[in-house]
Amino acid sequence: MNTPTTDDLRYQAVSSRDARFDGTFFFAVATTGIYCRPSCPAVTPKRRNVRFYPSAAAAQGAGFRACRRCRPDAVPGSAEWNLRADLVGRAMRLIGDGVVDREGVQGLADRLGYSTRQVHRQLTEELGAGPVALARAQRAHTARVLLQTTDLPVTETAFAAGFASVRQFNDTIRAVYAQTPTALRGAPRRAGDAAPPGGIPLRLAHRGPYAAREVFGFLGRRAVPGAEEMTGVPGARTYRRTLRLPYGTGIAEVREPHRAAAGWLACRLHLTDLRDLAAAVQRVRRLFDLDADPDAVAERLGADPVLRPLVAARPGLRSPGAADADELALRAVLGQQVSVAAATRLGARLVAAHGTPLAAPDGTLTHLFPEPAALADAEFDGMPEARRDTLRTVAAALADGTVRLDPGADRDDTGRRLLALRGVGPWTAGYIRMRALGDPDVFLPGDAGARRALTALGARPGAEDAWRPWRSYALHHLWNLWNKDS
Template identity: 55%
Template sequence: MTAPHLDFERCYRAVSSRDARFDGQFITAVRTTGIYCRPSCPAITPKPGNVTFLPTAAAAQQAGYRACRRCLPDAAPGSPLWHVRSDLAARAMRLIADGAVERGGVAALSASLGYSTRQLTRALTSELGAGPLALARAHRAHTARLLIQTTAMPMSDVAFAAGFSSIRQFNDTVREVFAATPSTMRAEAARRTDGDGPTAGTVRLRLPYRGPLDTGWLTWQLSAHAVDGLERCAAGEYRRALRLPHGTGVAAVRISAAHQDHAGHVLTELTLRDMRDLAPAVARLRHLLDLDADPQAVDAALSADPDLSASVDAAPGIRVLGSLDAEELLLRTMIGQQVSVAAAATATARLVAHLGEPVEDAVLTHGFPSAAAVAARGREVLAGPARRIDAVVGVAAALADGALVLHGGRTSADLRAELLTYPGIGPWTADYVTMRTLADPDVLLHTDLVVRQGAAALGIDLAGRDRWSPWRSYASMHLWRTALVHRGVIPPTLPDSEDPS
């Protein structure tokens, strides 16, 4: 049965034209073959009477369909709906993607969202065609496939790293979802590679996205704010230490256009202390780089405004940076208030060097310190006005003891309102952190000085800012970029493969 919010004719047109823009936004299930595919799959030309459209891979699996081994529907970009929407289903999907069920079970997921397990299961089944356990199972299957095909880990280790409770559950799920045994899938992957496999504890991935992708803006953003020891952006690669639920890790993301393949993937290498962190690490990298966005929809909407059309033409596919760690984002933003970008990076690097956990890497030295470490020893390391130090340490203490909780399951309005109750957090910080923590596409940074300068340069009155909804976060990026171009900080066109720092 087709999900009630999926228009059959619209979905069928997308499948008939093999429109890759819809990959990840819905699933095509073919009754005659028992296979489900992404909309752009080249292997299917289904008749209308033989096809149904479902909102998630989990719904297809619940209905007894197997994943297509040609188009790999689980490897499509995620749906932009989970960020555009703020309803219960969208917030739950953001947490499930981050591994919330594997770490705490459905009860913990429900509690984070403020619902009972029964209420949550009923809502997700109605909206997405599957409950939280089935949705988490689909994510486990995806993680298992990545580990099977990109590492030499023993299958027993793959099973538990992917979140399965037993070898039997792992084997049964892989066979049901992919119609192949784990050993067969590994053998097939080995035949497709050149034999230059990753080292132990390292996974090489291709993170899909919908084009276009403005890699020049991403590179500038990441390099301009890079903190020594924690991250480095050079020669088209962003290298970053990660603090994950089960340990530390290092990500190397090749973000320049010179590194992208023609199928629309960002090449990534993850080195993890604990492979159970693979799924959350991937989810957080996708969130950081805004890889689940629908840039054609954003660009079409914003270019309809004559005041922004030239900016959209100059930077198609501009992205809004998300975050790898919401607590880190908040503390770094507070440290950087009312100082230059360079001064903020220097202050943060000192904090990282003194309080961060060491990482094993040839380039990076430490991860970002925990909120508990900043609360306990931040005054020893932080410099500047006492009032700002008090604010940073106070917020770190609230994060450490659970009084302030930051996660993707919150609504923008609630998170912003709570942030504003803390000393040292004003409207700009609350808006900026909310936008990046929740990947909210509709936050206009109208109090930001650089955004206001960009608006002035284009003759835009920000009082009429509602006309850009629901893409005001992207409008903010265009205004930000415009101001930096007018000030000569960045060139009108950012070379993709050049390190702009």
């Protein structure tokens, strides 16, 4: 699937209520003053009354308020931001993680290595809004979720959502939703939106089909006891894990959907500080690869005769990312030249010996995964000396900033820095790049499972070159040849 490039093509997508384009652009109606997602179920407005915008923030900046029926602020993020490695793509990933709210525009620019003026100019040119407006749109969405799913007082909601003042919060809610916060809280909820005790219930939207069985199987086989768990049976599983967040800690629960066509995953977040809501949501979205464009992936990979039957057998297969990039990097070292089960056992020992205990255990969840600084000089049992040295080396590089794995990291530069570390080879660097940095175009030619699958399929040498820019997804298709019990 390609994003429509002209307004006439965009209007065709709106007329057909094509959900594939939700999040890739927004449309506003001049006669009503509202903006919507392309799949909005309302009567299609006349073409002359429609305006198109590349972001929700741009529509809000033009004076339009969010549609109460289709909730355009709750759509999946554009898959383009994960694919792109340029300034705008990196900036959007960092804004989604809440960097502007925590560190300001200067902090965003420093992380990207550009001036604030350059960052503002490029974002405005492409998205019709600068970093402050984009962060404001995200804060408004976070506030709506808190208002409609918790009983938190309005004043506390304002600061939990990231607003600097109650006045700013009130003005933003009125501008975006044309309602006061109190009225927005009292708006009728959809079925399933009620907030039973314990945590914040969310629907995390995705576009297209979602191969939940395979994704939950992938995460379940790699769940590290103490920090992660998978309960239930295939088709009715719940994945749970601890989260280290900017202001506190949390536990995320994600349920395997009963129906593949639901269009969302049910999630519940338990947070010690509600200011972490937006960051926690983004980390779960990255872990489950919810902003992917499965149609674009299938179009490219399905055109190859080697992968065509695999793509047809598993529509919507995702490339899971990471809820904590530093954790993923350390776990990649544990997985060097050992089985998944052996790496998981090593991870469990690491968590028990060096992890941060939760204030109170929650089921089998007892610890946060160890921070890099805690492992840079730690003693490790049960692994070869070379791997112990590599683990300390990688932990030290993460702790001192030699290697940074935040959402806006330059993937090529990070790959080079990883390979420069003693004990880190192409497989480890590639696996970290694929999962910790969410790179959709990584292939691991030295991976034993991939080699075995390519041989079984009779693929010619270099076949993976035709799978760009979605080689990470191709790799998961190959791996799934040997995991039929997902």
